[in-house]
Amino acid sequence: MKITFWGVRGSIPCPSRTHVHFGGNTSCVHVSVGGEEIILDAGTGIRGLGRSFQRRGITRATLLLSHTHWDHICGFPFFTPAYDPKWSMRILAGHLPHESGIRSVLASQMTDPMFPVPLDAMRGASAFEDFNAGETFTLGADVVVKTAPLNHPNGATGYRIEHGGVSFCYVTDTEHRPGQPDQNILRLIDGADLVLYDSTYTDAEFPAKVGWGHSTWQEGVRLCRAAGARRLGIFHHDPDHDDVFLRAVAAEAKEMWRGALVVREGRSVLLEPGSRSERLTAAPSSYADIALAR
Numbered sequence: 001m002k003i004t005f006w007g008v009r010g011s012i013p014c015p016s017r018t019h020v021h022f023g024g025n026t027s028c029v030h031v032s033v034g035g036e037e038i039i040l041d042a043g044t045g046i047r048g049l050g051r052s053f054q055r056r057g058i059t060r061a062t063l064l065l066s067h068t069h070w071d072h073i074c075g076f077p078f079f080t081p082a083y084d085p086k087w088s089m090r091i092l093a094g095h096l097p098h099e100s101g102i103r104s105v106l107a108s109q110m111t112d113p114m115f116p117v118p119l120d121a122m123r124g125a126s127a128f129e130d131f132n133a134g135e136t137f138t139l140g141a142d143v144v145v146k147t148a149p150l151n152h153p154n155g156a157t158g159y160r161i162e163h164g165g166v167s168f169c170y171v172t173d174t175e176h177r178p179g180q181p182d183q184n185i186l187r188l189i190d191g192a193d194l195v196l197y198d199s200t201y202t203d204a205e206f207p208a209k210v211g212w213g214h215s216t217w218q219e220g221v222r223l224c225r226a227a228g229a230r231r232l233g234i235f236h237h238d239p240d241h242d243d244v245f246l247r248a249v250a251a252e253a254k255e256m257w258r259g260a261l262v263v264r265e266g267r268s269v270l271l272e273p274g275s276r277s278e279r280l281t282a283a284p285s286s287y288a289d290i291a292l293a294r
Contacts, residue, residue: 001031001032001033001161001163001164001166001168001270001271002031002032002033002268002269002270002271003029003030003031003168003194003268003269003270003271004029004030004032004049004267004268005023005029005045005263005264005265005266005267005268006025006028006029006030006045006046006048006049006265006266007023007025007026007027007028007029007041007043007044007045007046007075007265008022008023008025008027008045008235008236008237008263008264008265009023009024009025009026009027009043009071009236009237009239009265010026010027010071010172010173010198010200010214010236010237010238010239011026011071011200011238011239012026012071012239013025013026013043013044013071014239016242018242018243018244019242019243020243021243021246021247021264022237022243022246022262022263022264022265023045023264023265023266024265025043025044025045025048025075025265026043026044026045026071026072026074026075027040027041027043027045027066027071027072027172027235027236028040028041028042028043028044028045028046028049028075029041029045029170029196030049031161031168033143033161033163033164034139034140034141034142034143034163034164035140035141036062036139036140036143037053037058037060037061037062038061038062038064038139038143038161039061039062039063039064040064040066040159040170041064041065041066041072041073041172042063042065042072042073042074042075042076042079043071043072043073043074043075044074044075044078045075045265046075046076046078046079047075047078047079047080049079050078050079050080050081050082051080053081054080054081058081059081059084059086059087059088060087060088060089061081061088061089061090062089062090062091062092062139063089063090063091063092064092064093064145064157064159064170065091065092065093065102065157066150066156066157066158066159066170066172066173067093067095067152067154067155067156067157067173068093068095068096068102068105068106068154069154069173070109072173073105073106073109074109076106076109077109077110077115077117079122081124082122082123082124082125083121083122083123083124084123084124085123085124086124087123087124088124088126089124089125089126089127090126090127090128090129091103091106091125091127091128091129092129092130092131093105093129093130093131093157094130094131094132094133094134094135094147094149094157095133095149095154095155095156095157096130096155097130097131097132101128101130102128102129102130103119103128106119106128107119131147133147133148133149133150133155133156133157133158134147134148134149134184135147142163143161143162143163144161144162144163145159145160145161145162146159146160146162146188147159147160147188148160148184148185148187148188149184150171150172150173150174150182150184150185151174151175151176151177151182151213152173152174152175152213153213156172156173156174156213158170158171158172158174158184158185158188159171160188160189160192164273165273166193166271166272166273167191167192167193167194167271168192168193168194168195168196168271169188169189169192169194169195169196169229170196171185171188171189171195171196171197171198172196172197172198172235172236173198173200173213173214173236174198174213174214174215175210175211175212175213175214175215176215176216176219176223178206181222181223181226182223185223185227186223186226186227189223189224189227189229190227190228190229191227191228191229191230192227192229192230193229193230193231193271194229194230194231194232194233194269194271195220195223195224195227195229195231195232195233196233196235196263197215197217197219197220197223197224197232197233197234197235198214198215198220198235198236199215199216199217199220199234199235199236199237199249200214200215200216200236200237200238201214201215201216201238202216202217202218202249203216203218203219214236217232217234217249217253217260217262218256220232220234220260221253221256221257221259221260224257224259224260225257229259230259231259231260231261232253232257232259232260232261233261233262233263233269234249234250234253234260234261234262234263235263237262246262249262250262
């Protein structure tokens with residue numbers, strides 16, 4: 001299972017020289033596993049991923065959306081493979097089953113006067129599917145996707161992807177209640193090899209942000225320890241957390257728990273079965289792709 005980070009920022013893109021080391025694109029993660037290409041969220045990072053798919057001749061993928069706040073879908077209209085009728089992409093979301101549905105929401109941001117090209121032009125976006133967060137389904141022959149509802153305004157969905165004895169969890173955006181570990185999350189991340197967690201704030205910043213729908217990297221550590229997860233990826237970085245700030249977080253997090261790391265745009269993680277050991281790689285192809293996309 002190869003996981004590549006194309007966008008790790010929350011709230012709004014940060015194209016700034018103070019945000020280079022960890023990256024400025026908003027949420028988009030690519031998981032390549034079991035013959036399946038899975039995209040988690042469609043923030044601005046998805047533009048570079050689309051260019052990479054085209055260069056590599058990939059013609060099929062599944063997009064799993066955590067929710068539809070702008071920072072998680074604003075890159076969707078710029079995912080160029082979806083305009084190719086030979087491309088095939090399923091788009092799934094778990095927070096809208098009783099609302100208008102994911103197709104309607106994505107179409108709404110591509111209408112006058114917000115965007116000049118309608119969703120119907122994306123002929124490769126072949127299927128739009130809504131489900132209830134908490135359901136489990138399979139992609140391809142044997143890639144299992146488990147889901148859970150998250151505590152976020154307007155709803156959000158957490159994902160666990162399992163294949164060949166390894167597991168990866170994507171848990172953003174969610175707000176914790178101090179001293180009350182989220183049982184939905186604990187069940188989802190139980191024993192996972194890697195957990196990406198909404199680490200928008202620090203514990204010191206959190207009291208002033210209650211009700212905004214986000215959590216802290218320290219809560220991520222607490223949850224991973226309680227659930228027996230092996231590694232925590234500190235993710236969804238606040239726009240005000242520049243490279244200097246995040247380097248300090250990385251050092252503090254490593255002191256709190258050796259399993260914690262601050263994820264960077266353009267990096268990859270390889271989760272290998274059998275030995276259950278993960279390898280962090282520089283992913284040269286990913287770096288090249290992202291550099292070309294900027």
